Amino acid sequence: MRLLVTGALGAVGRTVMTAFPDSVGLDIRPGTDITADLGTIDYNDPRIVTALTNVDALVHLGTSPNPKAADEVHWQAVSNCARLLQAAQRMQVKNVVLASSNWAEPINPAMIINAYGDSKRVFEQLAAMYDHGEGQRAVALRIGWVPHSPDQYTKAEQWLKDNFWSGERLIDEMRRALGLADGQHKTANS
Incomplete structure (x- = not known):
């Protein structure tokens, strides 16, 4: 499966x-296929249209991971x-996965609802809106904590370790969100 992954240089x-090695990466930082700021990106740019x-599928991870x-x-x-x-809707992208988080519905007393959590709730609603398009599917996946390095873990x-997702679990959940396979773990609201 060929994906367009925003936030391609982050941990997730x-x-x-x-x-998904055939994927196209987009990030604000240089070092991936497309370098662009999602706040100012021109969606009529031929490179973006082609992508x-x-x-x-589109996997949107290009947001701040900092609550x-x-x-x-x-x-x-x-x-x-x-x-x-x-x-994506205009260009008829059939499958979308948006990064959400347990902060949308805190599961731990150390996680309080804030602007970050509310933004993830909005992402979940935007996924639901996208789902209304004919032949389109969107999932807001509540991704657990994926550290940048083992040292960080x-x-x-x-409480953060309790929300840890290994690379294996992340890919299992992502495959399920993309409709590719039944994974071992819950998706969307896990």
Whole structure:
């Protein structure tokens, strides 16, 4: 399956790109197929049109993973996601996976609802809206914590470790969200 992965250079994005090697990566940082800022991207740019029309699915991971980032960061993430989905719908992308989080519905007292969690709730609603398009499917996948390195896991607080997803679980869940296979773990609201 060929994906367009936004946020391709993040911890989750790198894992997805490795598991789906024919994919096209998009990130704000140089080092991937397309370098672009989702806040200013031109969805009429031929490179972007080609990328969106020649993939089997869009996986949108290009948001801040920081629950404590300024509210403006999460407002921008919602705006970016809505614009991206409008472009995907216009270009008839059949399958979309949006990164959500347990912060949308906190499962631990250390996780309080904030702008980050609310932005993930909006992503879930945007996925539901996208699903109404004929022949289109969207899933908001509540991704657990995927550390950048094993060292980061070792130093993490227990509540964060309790929300840990291994690379194997991430890909299992992503495959299920893409409709490719039944995984071992819950998707969407896990």
